[in-house]
Amino acid sequence: MAAPQQQKLKVHGPVAVTANRLTDGVVVWRTPDHGWSVDLNDAAVVTTAPEAIALLAAAQQSDIEAVGAYVAPVLLDDGHVLPGNLRERIRVAGPTFELPR
């Protein structure tokens, strides 16, 4: 499948901009103050395509902190921001099985 970066942008409901931190690949979310946070609750959440495009464009201006930015679906639940699909749930919480130890 094409990675989300390569897909046509569709916005149905709340979305946020996500990327991987340059130094270690950790998942980060674009914040309203043009920074990045590892906490999805800090993400800037928008609901229309023009807003999402603007948020993404700003995020892509610099790739020194985070790379591979794209727009991802999120859910709003009682003031919390949650990942909007399984891919994003796995990106936030890690693999769905116990890692070898």
Add this chain to the structure above:
Amino acid sequence: MYVYDEFDRAFLAERTAEFRDQVGRRLSGALSEDEFKPLRLMNGVYLQLHAYMLRIAIPYGTLSATQLRRMAHVARRYDRGYGHFTTRQNIQFNWISLQDLPDAMASLAEVGVHGIQTSGNCIRNVTTDQWAGATPEECDDPRIWAEILRQYSTLHPEFTYLPRKFKIAITAADKDRAAVKVHDVGLRLHRNEAGELGFEVLVGGGLGRTPFVGKSIRKFLPARHLLSYIEAIMRVYNQFGRRDNIYKARIKILVHEIGAETFAAAVEKEWEAIRDGALHLSDEIIADIRARFLYPAYETLADQPAELTEALKDPAFATWHRNSVTTHKQPGYAIVTVSLKPVGAPPGDATADQMEVVADLAERYGFNEIRVGHEQNLCLPNIAQKDLPALWRALEAAGLATPNVNLVNDIIACPGLDYCALANARAIPVAQEIAKRFADLEKARGVGRLHINISGCINACGHHHVGHIGILGVEKNGQEFYQITLGGRADEHAQLGTLLGPAVSYEQVPGLIEDVVDTYMELRSGPQELFVDTVARLGIEPFKERVYAAH
């Protein structure tokens, strides 16, 4: 083992220093991601869902104890304490940070391993039979020829920017354990009637979006012409392979579109012009490469020593021995497969501790040698039969003696959506759940040889098309669904599986697989008829009727 020379060592050290500099420039912002990405990929560094992944090639699946121990060190020091062995005889580390990558690479380079050409549109790690050099079934050690190809293809300037990646596999035994028919080029080493060594050359095999079984374009190529003939193939591909459409760029599409005969004619024409040139392999060159493979100093031993006979009275040992131990070319020795498929664990994963145990055992009992097979298991190719009981006890204590090799829970699975940025669906938890359904290994043994292969997307890293049962993850409306195929096989009779029916949900897969297996148990002509043979005899209809009626 192949002994690397000073050239290899110096080259790897230089390459690591170069990558360290590139990482430094990326971190400082001097290189953009667009500039850096192709550089990191050339060194085997991918960015996955939640971390960088380092892919390290294990040339022709052969590792020394020192190399495996170093991999354990890298897993523990720079990663999360484990590594994942892949269907390409590679190992992947899933959690290394960019800052740590140069150190991890330098550490690996010290023992001669690296990630160069494990990504990109170049000739990738040449793979072969994990029993090479040890099995009585082969006409020659295929690793000699894989090593010749490795030296030839490493940093080959003409073939660094091919239309797409290019994978070559070699077998030297009639029983194909290297899946040569589903590679871009498959080489079957054999002797002709005059006793000369040569290759049958197959081209255009491959899995992925458009799977094909390779076509034979030459029945016998004298071995000394290997490089010139491969070069002719690469040139024809490089010239005519499509670059306008990534999905049509593999050699299999070219061979399919112009036909194997036309392709072969073009190769032969090209080859005529270069066959006796610089790539001709003289006896001296072949002898030199051959001499760099050091073979164990086997003792003169008899088969079935008293220690083994005594140990076989223990039913647990006897079960493992029947399942995981194979005949060696040398009397008194055996080939041991080390299952990396404990029931319920991620297929192909080994912890740093387990890697160290295997390295120690290889040192103690196995002439320092370890192999990696495309089925994602390890192998100790040179174990004295008298040492098998002690080896088994040590493997058992480390969780490495599950006697399920080639059984229904010896599942091949790609990383899938739990790691991979390209995935549609998960593969590992599907494998875990199916394996648990057959946790009773007595029952699994009753089912017999049955390969389940799972891929998390159409790229088919889990070789689902050639699984006896193939499982492919697809996405429908944001949900994971799975297509099931039956009757595929990756061996000398390679064929692609047939789609059973509509895709089913994640939750339905394990039950459906149980139904498929139950149906086979009812329909087989007897225990001697393997699953694939029953599917070949009856087709998929009886399975389809039964399975979809139940779901």
